Amino acid sequence: MSKVKPYLYILLLFLIPMIFFHFFRNTNGDKNERVTEEVEDSSPKNQKEILPSLVIHGGAGTADPEIMSDSLKIAYKSALFEVLEIGKAMLLNGDSAHHVVIRVIAMMEDNQLFNAGRGAALTNKGTVTLDASIMTGWDKKAGAVACVEHIKNPIYAAYQVLNNSSHVMLVGKGADEFAKQQRLVMVPNSYFITENAKARLKKALETDKTGTVGCVAYDKYGNLSAGTSTGGMNNKKFGRVGDSPIIGSGTWADNDVCAVSCSGWGEFFIRSVAAHEVASLIKYKDYSLSKSLHEVIYNQIDKLGGNGAIIAIDKNGEIAIESNTATIFHAWFDKNGRQNVALSKK
Amino acid sequence: MSKVKPYLYILLLFLIPMIFFHFFRNTNGDKNERVTEEVEDSSPKNQKEILPSLVIHGGAGTADPEIMSDSLKIAYKSALFEVLEIGKAMLLNGDSAHHVVIRVIAMMEDNQLFNAGRGAALTNKGTVTLDASIMTGWDKKAGAVACVEHIKNPIYAAYQVLNNSSHVMLVGKGADEFAKQQRLVMVPNSYFITENAKARLKKALETDKTGTVGCVAYDKYGNLSAGTSTGGMNNKKFGRVGDSPIIGSGTWADNDVCAVSCSGWGEFFIRSVAAHEVASLIKYKDYSLSKSLHEVIYNQIDKLGGNGAIIAIDKNGEIAIESNTATIFHAWFDKNGRQNVALSKK
Numbered sequence: 001m002s003k004v005k006p007y008l009y010i011l012l013l014f015l016i017p018m019i020f021f022h023f024f025r026n027t028n029g030d031k032n033e034r035v036t037e038e039v040e041d042s043s044p045k046n047q048k049e050i051l052p053s054l055v056i057h058g059g060a061g062t063a064d065p066e067i068m069s070d071s072l073k074i075a076y077k078s079a080l081f082e083v084l085e086i087g088k089a090m091l092l093n094g095d096s097a098h099h100v101v102i103r104v105i106a107m108m109e110d111n112q113l114f115n116a117g118r119g120a121a122l123t124n125k126g127t128v129t130l131d132a133s134i135m136t137g138w139d140k141k142a143g144a145v146a147c148v149e150h151i152k153n154p155i156y157a158a159y160q161v162l163n164n165s166s167h168v169m170l171v172g173k174g175a176d177e178f179a180k181q182q183r184l185v186m187v188p189n190s191y192f193i194t195e196n197a198k199a200r201l202k203k204a205l206e207t208d209k210t211g212t213v214g215c216v217a218y219d220k221y222g223n224l225s226a227g228t229s230t231g232g233m234n235n236k237k238f239g240r241v242g243d244s245p246i247i248g249s250g251t252w253a254d255n256d257v258c259a260v261s262c263s264g265w266g267e268f269f270i271r272s273v274a275a276h277e278v279a280s281l282i283k284y285k286d287y288s289l290s291k292s293l294h295e296v297i298y299n300q301i302d303k304l305g306g307n308g309a310i311i312a313i314d315k316n317g318e319i320a321i322e323s324n325t326a327t328i329f330h331a332w333f334d335k336n337g338r339q340n341v342a343l344s345k346k
Numbered sequence: 347m348s349k350v351k352p353y354l355y356i357l358l359l360f361l362i363p364m365i366f367f368h369f370f371r372n373t374n375g376d377k378n379e380r381v382t383e384e385v386e387d388s389s390p391k392n393q394k395e396i397l398p399s400l401v402i403h404g405g406a407g408t409a410d411p412e413i414m415s416d417s418l419k420i421a422y423k424s425a426l427f428e429v430l431e432i433g434k435a436m437l438l439n440g441d442s443a444h445h446v447v448i449r450v451i452a453m454m455e456d457n458q459l460f461n462a463g464r465g466a467a468l469t470n471k472g473t474v475t476l477d478a479s480i481m482t483g484w485d486k487k488a489g490a491v492a493c494v495e496h497i498k499n500p501i502y503a504a505y506q507v508l509n510n511s512s513h514v515m516l517v518g519k520g521a522d523e524f525a526k527q528q529r530l531v532m533v534p535n536s537y538f539i540t541e542n543a544k545a546r547l548k549k550a551l552e553t554d555k556t557g558t559v560g561c562v563a564y565d566k567y568g569n570l571s572a573g574t575s576t577g578g579m580n581n582k583k584f585g586r587v588g589d590s591p592i593i594g595s596g597t598w599a600d601n602d603v604c605a606v607s608c609s610g611w612g613e614f615f616i617r618s619v620a621a622h623e624v625a626s627l628i629k630y631k632d633y634s635l636s637k638s639l640h641e642v643i644y645n646q647i648d649k650l651g652g653n654g655a656i657i658a659i660d661k662n663g664e665i666a667i668e669s670n671t672a673t674i675f676h677a678w679f680d681k682n683g684r685q686n687v688a689l690s691k692k
Contacts, residue, residue: 140617140650146587147517167586168613171493172518174585239520240513241492248594248619270514271486273594273622280623284630304486 115211120231137224214261242266264308461557466577560607588612610654
């Protein structure tokens with residue numbers, strides 16, 4: 001026995017630092033907070049500074065907002081106000097459009113009030129699967145993840161796909177694996193499932209299939225970016241993916257035209273390629289931004305039998321919000337310095 | 347012991363038919379062959395009969411077709427000729443556009459020469475994951491599956507999503523599960539992996555990332571349909587999904603405009619929403635079909651740094667094929683009765 005002991009000591013000599021390093025890595029692997037600070041910002045900044053604008057949505061639904069309790073309405077409005085103020089401050093401070101989109105969406109993913117990240121809708125198996133996408137308007141680069149189960153902030157993963165991969169879309173376990181390699185914060189699926197959110201959503205939005213968060217931003221340099229994140233439909237099954245992670249359907253950005261993020265019954269937004277259609281009408285038919293949104297919502301989505309909302313900013317920083325749903329939780333500020341937080345268009 | 351026996355007999359009385367039924371179900375579960383015959387055909391047929399047309403692609407690549415052996419060229423051409431003849435016969439016989447699209451693509455999925463279904467490109471883990479989508483032009487319905495591993499014919503699954511679900515896109519294990527419930531033929535992943543195809547593809551298409559099969563059809567009733575199926579990029583990882591299963595990017599169909607299927611470097615087709623962009627240029631800029639394809643391939647995909655091919659048929663049955671790659675395996679017949687099979691545009 002005494003012959004074995006020296007080996008054991010040597011083994012321990014190696015094992016202890018390995019174990020230490022393992023935990024050290026894990027506790028310092030919290031890259032999420034640093035994503036927007038660390039990434040090289042390749043967006044062009046050589047233009048003369050202009051006035052930024054921002055639109056955020058927290059989901060469109062068919063439930064009458066009047067059935068929500070006052071305290072819940074205030075909770076949603078306060079959450080929207082906070083992210084609006086943070087996004088606005090970033091833009092006025094000279095931050096890039098996509099940094100704002102990422103930060104705003106990540107905050108909403110962290111807030112269990114919204115159907116994205118923590119607090120997202122549950123699948124028929126009682127788990128959460130998440131989708132997100134982002135696009136930058138100056139280079140038309142895009143990134144998306146779909147059906148991921150362990151990425152704390154799917155919008156960060158979408159941005160890492162845009163920024164650190166040669167791909168546009170990663171799905172399922174592979175996407176989770178990619179995010180882990182990118183050292184994003186990974187969580188057990190149970191992290192996303194909140195009892196409070198479940199009960200609250202059930203009460204307030206029982207008939208709604210259509211929560212999503214999204215953001216479009218226009219920065220001081222005239223750059224546009226759009227992003228969208230969701231937990232998808234309540235009780236969804238079979239790995240269903242809606243429009244949120246689909247570039248062209250849920251998200252679109254082109255500095256020469258507009259930035260668009262959609263929320264609603266995803267299947268109809270895919271079949272209309274809604275976000276790209278908004279841009280096509282502006283680019284090829286000289287529609288104004290608001291006319292284009294109206295056309296897509298009322299003459300395309302609505303006519304197919306779908307519903308939802310679109311938020312957008314055009315290349316001049318004009319903003320627009322359109323929906324054919326009772327609610328569209330949103331917040332905006334425009335280049336004239338006006339701002340608003342509201343739960344429906346009225 | 348003799349007390350137990352009667353129960354055993356009763357148990358067996360139930361078990362035997364259950365086991366029998368189980369196998370009976372399995373051997374009769376081969377629904378694939380019947381998908382196109384069984385599905386109710388809801389496409390409108392009340393218009394006066396016109397002359398149909400058809401375009402098929404078997405992938406676009408950057409490898410010089412001259413490096414391929416004559417016997418391989420003949421193998422590809424023969425395979426394309428056969429599916430063209432079958433599709434043509436169906437259309438002339440009055441079959442619906444989407445039935446032809448499904449049948450043609452399923453045949454190419456079954457043929458290990460093509461990067462779809464059996465013989466598809468391998469992931470970095472040595473497995474096969476498959477994507478497919480289909481759209482019908484009269485109702486703008488669409489179905490897609492991505493990252494599936496066990497569905498013998500992903501195009502059937504895409505059609506079942508269109509026809510038998512309220513969704514447009516299903517991904518990963520959930521999509522496999524759905525297909526199983528739809529009683530499509532399921533196979534072990536190893537079914538898709540063929541040594542011959544591996545060696546052959548490696549030799550002929552070593553530098554190519556971009557095999558895909560697709561079909562656009564215009565039937566006697568003026569209906570358009572488009573479909574696309576692929577194994578994706580060679581050596582892909584992280585659950586990468588290209589444009590093939592993305593409605594608007596890889597596949598689009600609208601009776602009032604055109605049907606489109608793309609093949610190529612998927613990331614660039616997603617970032618250009620290529621198939622929908624072809625339709626937008628025709629619809630909103632009055633471009634001809636061939637001008638629209640040229641614009642998207644050369645002024646959009648190419649300018650972003652991508653490459654690939656697009657096949658399309660417009661609402662008048664005119665056909666077009668465009669690519670900026672050395673090869674585009676394709677076959678077509680048009681409403682004037684002309685037809686052709688070729689491995690490149692020249």
